Amino acid sequence: MTHVSVDAERCVGHGRCYTLAPDVFDADEVGHSIVRIAEVSGELARQAVAGAENCPEQAITLSR
Ligand code: SF4
Numbered sequence: 001m002t003h004v005s006v007d008a009e010r011c012v013g014h015g016r017c018y019t020l021a022p023d024v025f026d027a028d029e030v031g032h033s034i035v036r037i038a039e040v041s042g043e044l045a046r047q048a049v050a051g052a053e054n055c056p057e058q059a060i061t062l063s064r
Pocket of ligand 1: 006010011012013014015016017018031032033054055056057058059060
């Protein structure tokens, strides 16, 4: 399993993560990212990687 976290201090709300990985990330009321599912594997892990790789702020951390 891969653990997903978002650093709220870094996230500025581009929305790339929840556009690319809508099953893993969601938007709060101001468009910042929130984690829907913190422990992912398989297809959800692939979505999480896509989100992390496309975050311009390096706000997403994936750890095992
Ligand atoms: S892509 Fe990065 S900066 Fe943009 S909403 Fe997601 S976590 Fe925040």
